Amino acid sequence: MAKQYKHPSQIHKSGFDFLTALKKNNNREWFNAHKDVFLQEQALVEVFAEALLQELSSHDEIKTPSGKKSLHRIYRDTRFSADKTPYKTNWSGNFKRATKYRRGGYYFHIEPGNSFIAGGFWGPNPQDLKRVREDIAFDATPLRKIINSKSFKATFGTLKGEQVKTAPKGFEIDHEAIDLLRYKQFLLIRKFADKEVLNADFLKAANQTFKAMRPFFDYMSEVLTTSPNGEGM
Secondary structure (H helix, E strand, C coil): CCCCCCCCCCCCHHHHHHHHHHHHCCCHHHHHHCHHHHHHHHHHHHHHHHHHHHHHHCCCCECCCCHHHHECCCECCCCCCCCCCCECCCEEEEEEECCCCCCCEEEEEECCCCEEEEEEECCCCHHHHHHHHHHHHHCCHHHHHHHCCHHHHHHHCCCECCECCCCCCCCCCCCCCHHHHCECCEEEEEEECHHHHCCCCHHHHHHHHHHHCHHHHHHHHHHHHECCCCCEC
8 A cells, every 4th residue: 555645745855864874875776676666766766856857847847748758768878888786876857947948857866875966958959158258258247146146155155067177268368258168068056955854845946946946047048049140049
C-alpha cells in the first residue's frame, strides 16, 4: 500500500535514504534488487517536479510538458567517463522556456549534501556567446546592475560558470569589463542544506529562486533576440 504524505509535493527523506544507499551500493545487482523502491521514490520526485512546473508556469512560459518529462534518467552514460558506476546518486531535472524569444533554462538537483537550484546558460553556442560578449563590451552597466542588486546577491551570491584565463579572442585583456567577458558559461546557483530541501516550504523556495532569475533571463533574451541596432532577429 502506498504511503500517504501530508505534503505530497515535497521532497521526502525516504528519497534521500534511497540515494544514500545507492551511493554505497552503486552496482546493477543492488539496484535491480531494489528497483521497486527506486520506482516508488522516483514517482514521489515526479509529483514534486509537476508541482514545481505548475508554480513556475504561473510566472513564465514553459515548453516542458510535464514534471515527469523534466526528470533526467538515473542511468549514467559511462562510455567516455573514467567513473564506471552505472547510476547517478541524485534526482535532477530541467525546464525549457517556450519560444526562441525566451532564453535560459531552469534546473533542479536533489542530492544529500549537494542540493541546489540553478539556471542560466550551461553551453551557449559560439554565436550566442559572441553576441553576449559584444553587448557586455559595448555597455556592461545593465548586466552589472542585475548581478549587483541586493536580491541577486542574497539569492545567488555571484554569477558563476567557467571562464577563460586571460581574455577571449577579439577582446583586450585590459578592457574595463574583462571580469564579465571571461565567462564561457553564465550560471545562477543557489545551494540548499538537506534540512531546507526536506522542509515542506522547499517547493516555494525553489520557485522563488527560479523567479529571481528573471531579470537576468530578460536581459540575456533581449541581447540574444535583437541585432546590435535593436531590431528583432
